[in-house]
Every structure is written in structure tokens, then in C-alpha cells.
Amino acid sequence: GILDAADGGTLFLDEIAELPPDTQAKMLRVLENGTYNRLGSTQERSTDIRLYSATNRDLSAWVADGRFRKDLFYRINALVLKIPPLRERPVDIPPLVSSIRRSLESTHGREFPELSPKQLDVLKSYDWPGNIRQLKTVLQRVWLLEKHEDVAEIMAEERDMHSYGGSESMVAEQRLGMLPEHLSESEVRKLEKLEREYARKALRACGGNKTKTARKLGISVNTLYRKLEDGGD
Numbered sequence: 001g002i003l004d005a006a007d008g009g010t011l012f013l014d015e016i017a018e019l020p021p022d023t024q025a026k027m028l029r030v031l032e033n034g035t036y037n038r039l040g041s042t043q044e045r046s047t048d049i050r051l052y053s054a055t056n057r058d059l060s061a062w063v064a065d066g067r068f069r070k071d072l073f074y075r076i077n078a079l080v081l082k083i084p085p086l087r088e089r090p091v092d093i094p095p096l097v098s099s100i101r102r103s104l105e106s107t108h109g110r111e112f113p114e115l116s117p118k119q120l121d122v123l124k125s126y127d128w129p130g131n132i133r134q135l136k137t138v139l140q141r142v143w144l145l146e147k148h149e150d151v152a153e154i155m156a157e158e159r160d161m162h163s164y165g166g167s168e169s170m171v172a173e174q175r176l177g178m179l180p181e182h183l184s185e186s187e188v189r190k191l192e193k194l195e196r197e198y199a200r201k202a203l204r205a206c207g208g209n210k211t212k213t214a215r216k217l218g219i220s221v222n223t224l225y226r227k228l229e230d231g232g233d
Contacts, residue, residue: 003036007047016076017057017068028072051076056131086131090124096132097123100139107216108205112143119151126155134158144201157194199227 002011013019019027030036034046053076062068086092097120101112115123128134138158142148199217203224206213214224 001038003030003047003049004045006049008049010050010052013051013053015055016053017055017059017062021069024069024072028069028075031072031075085128086135087127087129093124093135094120096135097139100136101143104140104143108144110205113148115148115151119148122152122155126158140202141198144205145198146201195227196229199224203228 013027026036030047030049031051034048035044036047037044059068059073059077063070063073097115101114105112123135123138130137138154142151142154147154199213202217203210203213206216210221210224214221217224219227
């Protein structure tokens with residue numbers, strides 16, 4: 001269906017390194033011959049597409065390890081644009097923050113205050129191991145929790161979470177039972193409280209719609225219910 005829709009135009013494949021081996025073979029066929037079969041069909045169809053793809057993996061290393069097809073790699077490697085990690089381009093953070101703010105305003109139907117130059121300097125001082133996805137997650141936390149006056153505090157919490165080995169989406173997506181064992185009881189309670197507060201703010205921003213809230217947070221509805229449970233605070 002996607003190939004049908006893209007016929008005569010452009011197809012963008014994000015995280016192309018994550019394609020399973022059988023799908024890699026099928027994509028190679030599309031690029032080589034412009035043909036494919038719909039799922040469950042024996043009728044060969046044709047398409048004419050321009051392919052763009054993106055990945056944060058080292059595809060050359062994946063080819064060497066046998067995790068990515070060499071022939072597909074050479075087909076998609078005609079023109080490569082390498083974007084440096086966010087830590088190497090802090091000058092891009094202010095325009096990215098503005099873009100993310102506008103996107104969040106559109107998504108949640110409300111206005112969020114702009115960050116001051118001092119607050120932007122706090123963001124620029126961080127190395128952002130999770131790049132733009134992590135920046136967006138942090139900014140969601142800042143605005144949905146109405147913490148725009150406490151950006152430094154939010155960033156201190158982010159540094160703490162990464163020092164514990166967590167990911168940029170730990171607060172929104174990871175169950176507390178999976179946290180590293182060396183967290184103290186008080187640290188776990190603090191993270192549980194932050195998760196609960198974040199989930200409740202997101203729920204209010206989505207008008208109380210739990211299904212929509214779960215989708216925005218990238219978690220299941222059951223996980224959202226667990227995060228909303230009263231922890232006695």
C-alpha cells in the first residue's frame with residue numbers, strides 16, 4: 001500500500017537499518033526492478049519511486065557484521081548526507097526548540113511560553129546523547145509539566161537519569177520495575193512521582209482521553225493506567 005501511494009513520487013524510510021532481512025531483500029527488488037507483490041498476491045506490480053532513507057546506525061559496520069545486506073547498502077548509498085550529533089551543533093538548539101514548541105502547541109491546542117536566552121544556554125550546555133528525540137522529550141516535560149521556569153532543574157534530573165544508565169524517554173516510556181538495581185529507594189520514589197506527574201499533565205492536555213494520551217507518550221493504555229495510579233503523594 002505504501003509503495004502504491006508513493007508511485008511516481010518519493011518514499012522515505014526512517015531507521016532503514018531496522019528492516020528485517022526478508023524485508024531488505026524485498027526492498028532491494030523494488031529498487032533493482034521496480035516490482036513487488038502485495039501481501040498474499042501472486043500478481044506482480046510495478047512502481048517508480050525516489051527513495052530517501054535515514055538511520056543513526058553505522059551501516060558500513062552493519063554490512064561487515066552481516067546485519068545489513070551489502071547489495072542493498074550500495075543501492076541506497078548513492079548520495080549520503082551525514083548530520084553531526086546535536087552535541088556538535090549547539091547553535092541549532094534555539095531554532096529546534098522553536099520548531100518543537102510550535103509542533104507541541106499544534107498537537108495540544110494550547111500556547112507554550114518561549115524559553116529565555118539563559119534557559120536556552122542551559123540546553124546548549126548538555127551533550128544530548130539521544131539527539132533531537134531526547135530534546136523533544138525534555139521539552140515535552142518542560143511545557144506539559146509547566147516547568148518552563150525550572151529548565152535547569154529538569155536538565156539536572158535528565159543528567160541524573162543518564163548517569164543511572166537510562167534513556168532519554170525513561171520517564172515517559174520505561175516501567176520502574178526495569179530501572180537499574182543500584183537506585184536508592186528515595187531515587188526510585190522520585191522517578192515514580194515524576195512519571196505520575198508527567199502522565200497526569202499529559203492526560204489533562206489530551207482532554208482526559210487515555211487512548212490519545214497513551215499514543216502521544218508512546219506507551220500502551222495499560223501502562224498509562226499503571227503510571228496514573230496514586231502513589232500516596
